[in-house]
Amino acid sequence: MKMPAPQKLLALLAAVGLFAGCQTSRPLVATAQNAASQAATTPAEALARLKAGNERFAANHLLTRDLAAQRVATAGGQYPFAVVLSCLDSRTSAELIFDQGIGDVFNARVAGNILNDDILGSMEFACKAAGAKLIAVVGHSKCGAVKGACGSVELGHLTGLLQRIQPAVAAVPPGADPTSTTRVDAVARENVKLAMRQIRERSPILAELIRGGKVGLVGGLHDLESGRVAFFE
Numbered sequence: 001m002k003m004p005a006p007q008k009l010l011a012l013l014a015a016v017g018l019f020a021g022c023q024t025s026r027p028l029v030a031t032a033q034n035a036a037s038q039a040a041t042t043p044a045e046a047l048a049r050l051k052a053g054n055e056r057f058a059a060n061h062l063l064t065r066d067l068a069a070q071r072v073a074t075a076g077g078q079y080p081f082a083v084v085l086s087c088l089d090s091r092t093s094a095e096l097i098f099d100q101g102i103g104d105v106f107n108a109r110v111a112g113n114i115l116n117d118d119i120l121g122s123m124e125f126a127c128k129a130a131g132a133k134l135i136a137v138v139g140h141s142k143c144g145a146v147k148g149a150c151g152s153v154e155l156g157h158l159t160g161l162l163q164r165i166q167p168a169v170a171a172v173p174p175g176a177d178p179t180s181t182t183r184v185d186a187v188a189r190e191n192v193k194l195a196m197r198q199i200r201e202r203s204p205i206l207a208e209l210i211r212g213g214k215v216g217l218v219g220g221l222h223d224l225e226s227g228r229v230a231f232f233e
C-alpha cells in the first residue's frame with residue numbers, strides 16, 4: 001500500500017529524529033584544553049587519556065566533538081597534554097587512533113617514526129615551551145619504512161632516513177626471511193625503544209624534564225588490524 005505524502009514525511013522525520021537521538025547519546029565534547037587543564041594534568045594522567053582514547057577508537061565508540069567550538073576556543077592559544085611521534089603511514093594519525101580533538105596533542109609524523117634533530121627540537125618546544133606532559137613514541141605493525149630498512153631499500157632521500165632505523169634492524173636476528181612480518185614488527189618495537197633512548201641521550205632539556213617527573217616518556221606499538229596500541233616504558 002502506498003503511504004500518503006504527509007505520513008511519509010512524518011515517517012522520515014521520525015527516522016531522522018531517531019538517528020539524531022542515537023548520535024547525541026554519545027558524550028559531546030565541546031571544551032578544549034586550556035592553560036588550567038594542562039597545568040593540572042600529570043604525566044600519568046596524560047598517558048591514561050591516550051589509553052582511554054585508544055580504547056574508544058578500537059571499540060569504535062568515538063566521542064562526538066564540537067570541532068567548531070574547539071577551533072574557536074583554541075584559536076588564541078594551545079595547551080596540548082602530550083606530544084606523539086608516529087609514522088607517516090596514512091593509518092596512524094594520532095588524533096584518530098587516540099580519539100583526540102583540536103588542541104589536544106602535538107603530532108610529529110615521519111616515515112618509520114624516526115628521531116632527528118628537527119623532531120627533537122619540536123619535542124623540546126612541545127614540552128619545555130608549550131607545556132606538554134607526555135612524550136609518546138608510537139610505531140605500528142606492518143610498517144613499510146621498517147620493512148624497507150629490513151630489506152636495505154635504497155631510494156633517493158629515503159635511503160638516509162632508513163639508515164636511522166638500522167640500529168633497530170641490527171638488534172633483531174634476520175632469521176630465514178629478513179623482511180617477514182614477525183621480524184618487521186619486532187624491529188618496529190626496537191625502533192621505538194631506539195627513539196626513546198635517543199630522546200634521553202640527545203636532549204638534555206627533555207632528559208631533565210623526564211628525570212624530574214615533569215614529563216613522561218612512553219613507547220607504544222599500534223596494531224593496524226585491532227587498532228589497539230600496546231604501551232611500554
Ligand SMILES: [Zn+2]
Pocket residue numbers: 087088089111112113140142143144145146
Ligand atoms: Zn610506518
